[in-house]
Amino acid sequence: MTESASQRPAGPFRCECGALQVRHLMTKDPVVGFMETPLPDLLKMLGKHSIRHLPILDDTDTLRGIVSQRDLARAQTRMGVASMTASQIMTRDPAVVRFDDCASAVAIALGEGQGSSRPVVDERGHLVGILTETDYVRYYTHAHRLFEAKK
Numbered sequence: 001m002t003e004s005a006s007q008r009p010a011g012p013f014r015c016e017c018g019a020l021q022v023r024h025l026m027t028k029d030p031v032v033g034f035m036e037t038p039l040p041d042l043l044k045m046l047g048k049h050s051i052r053h054l055p056i057l058d059d060t061d062t063l064r065g066i067v068s069q070r071d072l073a074r075a076q077t078r079m080g081v082a083s084m085t086a087s088q089i090m091t092r093d094p095a096v097v098r099f100d101d102c103a104s105a106v107a108i109a110l111g112e113g114q115g116s117s118r119p120v121v122d123e124r125g126h127l128v129g130i131l132t133e134t135d136y137v138r139y140y141t142h143a144h145r146l147f148e149a150k151k
Helices: 039-049 069-075 103-111 133-149
Strands: 053-057 063-068 117-121 127-132
Touching (some): 053 127, 063 069, 103 117, 127 133
Antiparallel strands (some): 053 063, 117 127
């Protein structure tokens, strides 16, 4: 349903005027790793920042993949874990969304089991954020508090 950053003109998540967009929910300036980041460092980054997904960039800051807690758990069952790098365990060419895509359409895709996060790119394909299930929960919680306060 979503496409890689290099393939993405406009697509299934385009918003109608006034709809809630990905930019309103996403985590801006996400923590990132690089292709040669060692696996032990990836584990530390996820723990230190209390995150489950880490976009992976190359040396030109181009999005090349994403590492999840699941990827790390799978990698830890292999021999030579200490010498592994992000490029060896990441999901390559991850599905992305644009910052101006419709947040509800992306939520439906995630809810249908199409992953639990999406790197967010701008119109040039540069990483500008990440959208996770946690961002939707945070938004809902905030909206619910506002609703309760008006009662």
